[in-house]
Amino acid sequence: MMAKPFKRLLLTGAAGGLGKVLRDRIKPWADVVVLSDIADLGEAREGEEIVVCDLGDKAAVMKMMEGVEAVLHFGGISTENTFENILHANILGTANIYEAAHKLGVKRIVFASSNHTVGFYRNTDYIDATAPTRPDSFYGVSKCFGEQLASYYWDRTGLETVSLRIGSSFPEPKDRRMMVTWLSYDDLVEALRQSLFATRVGFTILFGMSNNDVAWWDNSKAAHLGYKPKDSSSQFDASFPDSGQYPDQNASVTYHGGAFALAEVRYKD
Amino acid sequence: MMAKPFKRLLLTGAAGGLGKVLRDRIKPWADVVVLSDIADLGEAREGEEIVVCDLGDKAAVMKMMEGVEAVLHFGGISTENTFENILHANILGTANIYEAAHKLGVKRIVFASSNHTVGFYRNTDYIDATAPTRPDSFYGVSKCFGEQLASYYWDRTGLETVSLRIGSSFPEPKDRRMMVTWLSYDDLVEALRQSLFATRVGFTILFGMSNNDVAWWDNSKAAHLGYKPKDSSSQFDASFPDSGQYPDQNASVTYHGGAFALAEVRYKD
Amino acid sequence: MMAKPFKRLLLTGAAGGLGKVLRDRIKPWADVVVLSDIADLGEAREGEEIVVCDLGDKAAVMKMMEGVEAVLHFGGISTENTFENILHANILGTANIYEAAHKLGVKRIVFASSNHTVGFYRNTDYIDATAPTRPDSFYGVSKCFGEQLASYYWDRTGLETVSLRIGSSFPEPKDRRMMVTWLSYDDLVEALRQSLFATRVGFTILFGMSNNDVAWWDNSKAAHLGYKPKDSSSQFDASFPDSGQYPDQNASVTYHGGAFALAEVRYKD
Amino acid sequence: MMAKPFKRLLLTGAAGGLGKVLRDRIKPWADVVVLSDIADLGEAREGEEIVVCDLGDKAAVMKMMEGVEAVLHFGGISTENTFENILHANILGTANIYEAAHKLGVKRIVFASSNHTVGFYRNTDYIDATAPTRPDSFYGVSKCFGEQLASYYWDRTGLETVSLRIGSSFPEPKDRRMMVTWLSYDDLVEALRQSLFATRVGFTILFGMSNNDVAWWDNSKAAHLGYKPKDSSSQFDASFPDSGQYPDQNASVTYHGGAFALAEVRYKD
């Protein structure tokens, strides 16, 4: 039997929506999958270790990452929230992950970034990874921060990152915008696999979308990853029939970031 | 039974080559298809209304467009002609269509533009929709005019246009150049469908070609339409066997615009 | 005494605002300056010939251009108007000039184009001559038409054009926007001189602006003309003192085309 | 006597190196200059108000900014430090400034950003404002954060920012690298003036450098500001004579960020 690629692989945010999806699917990649969340993760199964951990707690993060060889960093808040909460979970939390990774010699992180880093582009804009970011929320700003931090650690220390700007990863698209941004679970797993095992990635940004008919994002700057999505949202075409009713009644399709770009500014008072 | 997307959809140039092809194929998109031409269109069939109309006649155009929700503007002269004729049919005619559309609240026009807007590019030039136009004829200049007018109405009034730069839409390619520029009827209809029903298009230029082996045009600037041609001219490869006889004896392949780019200047004396 | 460069040089629109400015200044360039307008031009002075002519009259244009070696085409309507008027004066009129020039072997035309070809760009957009046009008026669309026609004649027949996209050519800037778009009369004349006498120009677009502090247009695509403006609107800085009152009260500065971009659609009813 | 452009203008970081330089020079721009720092600012002089304030204290920031019309945000830590300190002063502090500005209707902020946002570019890279950031320090990452936040507030709320990426603003260059990155005090003040009073800026990035012989940064994307530096580091050429000793002994010139790009990772243990 072939050895698994990693001895220890860390998945943060393992209790989250995508974390649950990934929990079983990533097992073939490591002898031990370390699952971390601030929420309850239940019992550890075979090949798992569970760490309940606030990523804003630097010492706890350092301890959790001992012996880890690579990280799938899905932890933190995954939607809009107060700036204070975002600051703690996403900004400080990510900084703790990277500093621990650097200190402990982890070689690669796959960072769950988001389309909300570029959420204020219009639907007629077709962009690649070099387009200036235009975040649509504190959440989006925090993902930009994570990418900049990753860029810094790569240039400074050689710690590699693939920043996966996830579109909409659900069982199926929920509205017209998600016909564009949809990332099937199978394609998500494949994107992670390519990101983890490509020979050399430096700091790479990959847009996480399936092979949908409409595309807003050009992945040619990540061609060295070899990501080839197998699914397409076109299987759900019938759910969104042709209509002469144009954008205004569902403005969420106007921006890459959808409803985020239309939301009110929120801040803890 | 599902309602059709539009109540009234106008097709101008309905008696022309492509107009005849489209007459039946677009019926599923509207309760009533208004068919317009300066030439005879025969009897109206079920779900059709027929208007014989000179597009250069502003009042007639205004009347014809009452209640219309969207336009497939294929009318005018579709090949080279005297400047005076082009001026009337293509320039004045298109201006009348747009002004009426604006006044009557039409939301979207699909404009039958042409590869002759860029006909003076060479076959080794691979261009996208932002390449400066290089028309090869008065006809091509008039299509550039139509695009500029459409851009103006979008920026000024919010009236949306997809400008479809049609390559060579025939049952099959007639020469080597058309192996590159060929647009099958099925793909034409699909391009129109995407153009009519995409959620938001602003002013978009789409090159109308099938999925041929050789390509001169890059449609990435229209990626938000999701146009995915199904046909390819490669099915006709056997009609144009390999040959060591190079371009000079058939110079029409030298320019995107083919024979147009090689024609003499014509003007009414 | 050195011979003048041209025997006969035509200036159309000679009774217009800029035509009057140019009337004397271009005399050193030709033995005979042919001055044309639909309006009265007064008495011919030494070295002048005067032709009252509707540019929409093809035969008259043909006659006027006999023996002419080069053209400064400033004729037509120079501000927004009904489409019909624009169609006649600017579209048909320019077509007549080009066809006559081609038939009579004129080698070069300097076409008075306008910033209104790109009037819907925002003030934060810095564009060059390859940026897709975004006209802000029927007037702007007609100037786009003229440029496309000029491109066509160059590719087809070798007739050369410099299209001078004039900003705001007045004795001094009248508002903040004109601080950006101002073209002094001296710089206008120099731009015309470079355009007429550069060795080979093909079809070149030159933005007509002085060496102002703020710039919206990059002339590097016309570097082969060697146009080096000597004046700057900064001499008028004191007329527009610093203010913390921001754009909204004078939105004309928001778009390259200024008030044109904010005007209502006008059309002859 | 002409009214000053602003009633109240806030300068944060007023006790810092550049803050002291600016304290007197910005007086002509406002009836009252509000000077803020966490350090002592001495006595308020005529036309000044002094606020000692930790920018990480949201309520204090809110209070300080009442009635303020525009902000020169120079506050925070201006060199490398522990991540925790940077997080508080630069990330939370800047978030507080922006949120208060938004809530209170401030229209424009000039943000003192830094060349360290792009510090890992090499000296042979010539970049403009659209080049992906490559921060060289936690400090640089925090400046990227500020820029992203500013982009977000512009897209979301219309609050405008000029992000001034300051090179090296000292009385004179201290080493060869600063011959490239030097920004004279006079040019700094002029850059601030242009940034404050340009008619419309949206979110603009301006590289802050004088008119030095060697340049790493192209300001064409900020051409709408009209920034024209008057000084040049070439006046100090004699301080750095020609030498056949090449880069290795002074590697700080190798990267845009100089010594920052060569520093060790620092983190509070």
Add this chain to the structure above:
Amino acid sequence: MMAKPFKRLLLTGAAGGLGKVLRDRIKPWADVVVLSDIADLGEAREGEEIVVCDLGDKAAVMKMMEGVEAVLHFGGISTENTFENILHANILGTANIYEAAHKLGVKRIVFASSNHTVGFYRNTDYIDATAPTRPDSFYGVSKCFGEQLASYYWDRTGLETVSLRIGSSFPEPKDRRMMVTWLSYDDLVEALRQSLFATRVGFTILFGMSNNDVAWWDNSKAAHLGYKPKDSSSQFDASFPDSGQYPDQNASVTYHGGAFALAEVRYKD
């Protein structure tokens, strides 16, 4: 029976690795295939002529090329060697081929160039044919020379070239890098066919790779050739299983040129 496209087609380097592969496969393209090498080629078979020839011998080359209509130039040294040997075989040899082709009226050459013209790009660089060359060896420099010479002959004389930058053309990939650069024999033959029979090619650079998952090269600048590879190295995925062992132990994947880019400088002493 249909006539073959060429009467005489020359293949140089016919005794080399790829020459042997091509010997039979190109027979359908010509009545007579002239096979040339400095090494022994065995007996001529039907439809073949054999010429043993040092390409550095100008008179011999001239004689060999009489009556030839097109050339597949695979001759010369195909790996790193001393500069003197490269100079003779690849630089002088190629110059002799081109001058003879020009003098004898040959219309098109397919030049076997190499990925080693761009071998010093990193694996994260995705480049097209306009990227400045970065050769990784004397061999690579000699291929750049051949391309420049071909460009010169095209501009000067109209002699056309497709420069095929061959990746790794072997029965199967031998290491991870070749998973990216692999060109199957079938795809090689198809690339040659398209290059020989496309209607007009001017001077075109085509990257020779199969449809592999990972790509470093963008062939859009050669879209007019219609090259559509049928094979993919993904069929060999199992030979290179996922691994958490990253680049350093097999640095050859770091550069497009692989081991060439890591080799020592060699020179004949």
Add this chain to the structure above:
Amino acid sequence: MMAKPFKRLLLTGAAGGLGKVLRDRIKPWADVVVLSDIADLGEAREGEEIVVCDLGDKAAVMKMMEGVEAVLHFGGISTENTFENILHANILGTANIYEAAHKLGVKRIVFASSNHTVGFYRNTDYIDATAPTRPDSFYGVSKCFGEQLASYYWDRTGLETVSLRIGSSFPEPKDRRMMVTWLSYDDLVEALRQSLFATRVGFTILFGMSNNDVAWWDNSKAAHLGYKPKDSSSQFDASFPDSGQYPDQNASVTYHGGAFALAEVRYKD
């Protein structure tokens, strides 16, 4: 007294047109200037050493370069010639210089390249250093070779090169084309000075032209050199008065390479 920057500086081609100009002007840069040519150089003056040397003689080149710290490589044939002569003097000669430089630890070479590397661009093309080369002669091809070799040595060994693509360096322009391409002797010397003493250059291409009104070349990719020409060909405007006689009678202005691009192919028979 300040020490000179170099102990030994080599100038090849010292008996050529520019070599003679440079002989005295470069003395301030080195204790000993080694002057090399195949032609007679007369007596060595103070601070000079003279080596008569065929650059194609590798051993002689090696000997000549002992102790040399930097090279101004102006040797070889400086105009069109037979391929054989170019091969020996420019290709083999330059290879010998670079290999000796590498073996002996020379740190930087300034290579006298030429506008003839891009001679087939048209006068309306404005290009920078990343534009694909289009040589107009064997001479131009040999200069492309030199640049590729320099790129190779930089990537492989760290030996730095500035490739100075000299326009037309004469006391004054001889025709209209040289009004564009002129490089005054003072500006040539300044370009060499910047190239020799800039802190880090890697492989940099600099177009050698004065600050002329018309420009074909954009030096922004060499902005790190700080080359600021002081002279302009506009001082010679009176020698080339305005004329309505257009390009055809002096076609040399049509291409960057001038008469070279129009010359016949020459080859030793």
